[in-house]
Amino acid sequence: MINKINATVPRRMTKQRRVILEVLRGMQNHPTADELFWAVRKRLPKVSLGTIYRNLDVLVRQGLVRRLDTTGGQARFDGDLSLHYHVYCLGCGALGDVNADAVHPLRMPASTTPEFVVTGYTVEFEGYCPACRERGNSNEEIETREGPWS
């Protein structure tokens, strides 16, 4: 979906790179780099976290992996390249998937302050995952919002 790639992307395929991609594709949890690290370690007991980060960066630049800069600090990674959105769990930080056709596309705003060239947008839904929904309904209070927010 990215039309132009600015720099040359490494193409060499190492064992680590291949396994990282395979393991990521086999997970549906949108793992953090650290979660992926431990998953990959089961197959390559000597991989280092730095290798995970470096390869994720390469794979993102190759367009084989999506980096999700979700709420909550840690980046998450997605091997599913199809267009879809995500729901962030306000209770535990878990991510869920939202089908693309459930979301009406937004028009680019005609003007901004100051005047940006607007080229795209990001949408992230939020709410509570099945587990946190139960916890939330019993002990804690769930914040609800009256309208859209940013």
Next chain:
Amino acid sequence: MINKINATVPRRMTKQRRVILEVLRGMQNHPTADELFWAVRKRLPKVSLGTIYRNLDVLVRQGLVRRLDTTGGQARFDGDLSLHYHVYCLGCGALGDVNADAVHPLRMPASTTPEFVVTGYTVEFEGYCPACRERGNSNEEIETREGPWS
């Protein structure tokens, strides 16, 4: 816009807290904690960065300040509580404002995977600010996206 607040929020008003809020309200740049720190330092030469962070946290919990978890890692803060959205500059990380009525409200998705209770959403536009637009058009290539993305 938040209906329930879960914990007791400190109410004591210190000089630092007041000045931090005043300075933030006087800025339109959506400063990072560090930028705000230096701005506040001009008035309170002895404030520490920790105090900035602690007070921003309190002010956010009091509902007097919005924390913006934008792309790019660093949190940014907004003293403007009115409903509006933001544009992120892919070139330099600057933030601009998008008027609320330029954005058609989204419906909450009926179902997600797994089944979340969806309570809200976040929208962030992206593009290039006036300064980076010039730079981008000359030297570097600007990535454009065919459709919405998340």
Next chain:
DNA sequence: ATCATTGCAAATGGTTTGCAAGACC
């Protein structure tokens, strides 16, 4: 043979926290 890539460890950078002294109500 060349040069990207690895593992390791140290460095980075934003944010948080422990603590004793000081300020608010």
Next chain:
DNA sequence: GGTCTTGCAAACCATTTGCAATGAT
């Protein structure tokens, strides 16, 4: 006066980076 808050510094945590050794083409 009691407790919240401050300044300072150290701690934290996710991520990045320098380097000599290793691996892919």
